[in-house]
Amino acid sequence: MGSAPNVGRAEDAEMLGKGSDPDGPANEANGSADVANVLLIEDEPGIVDFVRRGLEAEGFAVEAALDGNEGERLALNGGFDAIVLDLMLPGRSGLEILAAVRRAMPSLPVIVLTARGEIEDRVEGLEAGAVDYLVKPFSMAELVARVRAQLRVVAHASASMLSAEDIEVDLLTRKVQRAGRSVALSTTEFELLVYLLRHHGQVVSREQILSSVWGYEHDPATNVVDVYVGYLRRKLGRPGEPAPIFTVRAVGYRLGTAS
Numbered sequence: 001m002g003s004a005p006n007v008g009r010a011e012d013a014e015m016l017g018k019g020s021d022p023d024g025p026a027n028e029a030n031g032s033a034d035v036a037n038v039l040l041i042e043d044e045p046g047i048v049d050f051v052r053r054g055l056e057a058e059g060f061a062v063e064a065a066l067d068g069n070e071g072e073r074l075a076l077n078g079g080f081d082a083i084v085l086d087l088m089l090p091g092r093s094g095l096e097i098l099a100a101v102r103r104a105m106p107s108l109p110v111i112v113l114t115a116r117g118e119i120e121d122r123v124e125g126l127e128a129g130a131v132d133y134l135v136k137p138f139s140m141a142e143l144v145a146r147v148r149a150q151l152r153v154v155a156h157a158s159a160s161m162l163s164a165e166d167i168e169v170d171l172l173t174r175k176v177q178r179a180g181r182s183v184a185l186s187t188t189e190f191e192l193l194v195y196l197l198r199h200h201g202q203v204v205s206r207e208q209i210l211s212s213v214w215g216y217e218h219d220p221a222t223n224v225v226d227v228y229v230g231y232l233r234r235k236l237g238r239p240g241e242p243a244p245i246f247t248v249r250a251v252g253y254r255l256g257t258a259s
């Protein structure tokens with residue numbers, strides 16, 4: 001464990017030596033609850049070892065997958081704060097994994113590792129996912145800085161973000177996304193969605209929705225809530241992918257998974 005890993009490039013080994021102390025006390029932090037969990041998807045054992053030690057020395061908890069299928073499975077299971085993703089992998093390619101992660105978890109930071117020369121061909125795919133990337137060989141200090149910066153962006157954004165299922169709402173910019181696609185809503189539709197998201201998984205009555213979103217007491221004659229839920233379902237849904245807003249008979253509505 002004490003020797004530098006074989007990463008196939010002298011400069012990597014040298015940077016590991018300079019960058020961090022893999023046996024340092026920061027490793028002890030891995031068990032605590034506020035440690036950031038990083039998923040590393042990379043098939044070269046030397047780089048896995050290099051990145052794992054470097055990130056762990058900085059206090060991150062690291063789980064590694066050595067092929068694309070396993071990496072995608074772990075990524076979509078959730079529980080990670082960031083993903084470090086190689087592009088050239090056995091099984092699923094890095095770009096396929098990136099696309100799947102972007103659909104399921106649009107705001108999860110992904111830092112892509114690429115070999116020199118790969119980037120020109122793939123920049124289109126990378127821009128589609130708006131990810132950060134590092135060209136190999138990279139220094140551990142640079143990777144740590146990128147991961148930290150991405151986590152800061154997420155922490156800042158999450159203060160104004162509401163999300164449930166695959167819907168994300170930014171309360172500051174009032175942007176709405178479903179599975180990574182933008183959805184344009186009217187002001188009232190937006191307020192209704194925010195109310196449903198804030199009560200994610202709960203059944204809310206028409207009366208509760210009416211007084212919270214429209215701000216007046218229940219008029220039994222009005223069907224405005226049902227009408228606007230209809231608008232929202234239509235705008236959020238796509239063929240084969242209905243909006244996750246369910247009617248609870250004689251009570252009201254629930255945003256969540258089907259039950």
Ligand code: CA
Nearest residue numbers: 043086088089
């Ligand atoms: Ca590779």
